[in-house]
Amino acid sequence: MAIKVMIPTPLQKLTKNRADVEANGSSIRELIDDLEKSFPGFKERICDETGKVRRFINIYVNEEDVRFLKQDNTSLKDGDEVSIIPAIAGGR
Amino acid sequence: MELREDQIERYSRQIILPNVGGKGQKKLLAAKVLIIGAGGLGSPAALYLASAGIGTIGIVDSDKVELNNLQRQIIHSVKEVGRPKVESARDRINAINEDVKVITYNLRVTSLNILDIIKDYDIIMDGSDNFPTRYLVNDACVLSKKPLSHGGIFRFDGQAITIIPGESACYRCLFSEPPPPGLVPSCQEAGILGAVAGVIGVIQANEVLKFVLGLGNVLTGKLLVFNALESSFRQVKVHRDPKCPVCGENPTVTKLIDYGQFCQIKRR
Numbered sequence: 001m002a003i004k005v006m007i008p009t010p011l012q013k014l015t016k017n018r019a020d021v022e023a024n025g026s027s028i029r030e031l032i033d034d035l036e037k038s039f040p041g042f043k044e045r046i047c048d049e050t051g052k053v054r055r056f057i058n059i060y061v062n063e064e065d066v067r068f069l070k071q072d073n074t075s076l077k078d079g080d081e082v083s084i085i086p087a088i089a090g091g092r
Numbered sequence: 093m094e095l096r097e098d099q100i101e102r103y104s105r106q107i108i109l110p111n112v113g114g115k116g117q118k119k120l121l122a123a124k125v126l127i128i129g130a131g132g133l134g135s136p137a138a139l140y141l142a143s144a145g146i147g148t149i150g151i152v153d154s155d156k157v158e159l160n161n162l163q164r165q166i167i168h169s170v171k172e173v174g175r176p177k178v179e180s181a182r183d184r185i186n187a188i189n190e191d192v193k194v195i196t197y198n199l200r201v202t203s204l205n206i207l208d209i210i211k212d213y214d215i216i217m218d219g220s221d222n223f224p225t226r227y228l229v230n231d232a233c234v235l236s237k238k239p240l241s242h243g244g245i246f247r248f249d250g251q252a253i254t255i256i257p258g259e260s261a262c263y264r265c266l267f268s269e270p271p272p273p274g275l276v277p278s279c280q281e282a283g284i285l286g287a288v289a290g291v292i293g294v295i296q297a298n299e300v301l302k303f304v305l306g307l308g309n310v311l312t313g314k315l316l317v318f319n320a321l322e323s324s325f326r327q328v329k330v331h332r333d334p335k336c337p338v339c340g341e342n343p344t345v346t347k348l349i350d351y352g353q354f355c356q357i358k359r360r
Binding site for chain 2: 006008009010019054055056057058060063064065067068083085086087088089090091092
């Protein structure tokens, strides 16, 4: 299953500066594991030591925040677009 | 209050807009807007808000103008280098529009002073540059029930959301906790293209103007995400979080927190 994943600027170092990549998985958890395989170090940036998505990063399937779906068990289907969006603080 | 002849001339292009009119212009002239940070976001926002005739603009900033600010902080100019940013901003605003009463706060907002500073304003625009200030501003606005326009930038990314406390999701509903110090570089370390700050700062100014005029839909319940490299805008939904530490059902943040303690907040 090909899922398009939108990568935020702070993580693009890991994806060779690509702003979107394709990955596979039938759930968010599987998708993150697949991204880790393609881009080693990816999971550590997104998840804490317990494997939970960090609190200053949200993952969206299409427009919906997975925290309000089934978190990392949220299922994915072909053609879904996943966005990883971290908090950013710059302003000056 | 009746509009003067010169005001009718000055604001004619927006007075003729449907749903604005003289009545809308009077709302703008009566409005009080607080801008936190006279920097990359605050500069373009202040210029547009001043030009539109926002009657009272408060500006908070403790810094002085530096040469490396001018690449993006377009309210300041070379001759102001070394002067407090709030003074430089005030002078520029009044050079554009003498209708605007500018109140300057040459300080940093803290848990001790912020509630007193925001209390007289109709809406707050956050253009600060660090997580502790952003969470402080969010919490203070939620606790004081003050509408807030939030904007953030990082390299080629921008984000904006408008928060109406009690009605729409707050910044902690979106991101309950800031990243630990050191994990996310600041603009100073990360770099920023001035126009990216301009895009987000102007979106924030537009949010403030819509809020004051009661026009259209403000960016509540959704986060606008701008990617400058693709020139793309996306929106994602932001729900109110019942477990939000500040505006949820059992808030753990009931008073303002000092900067150093940010990483210890527990989510219930």
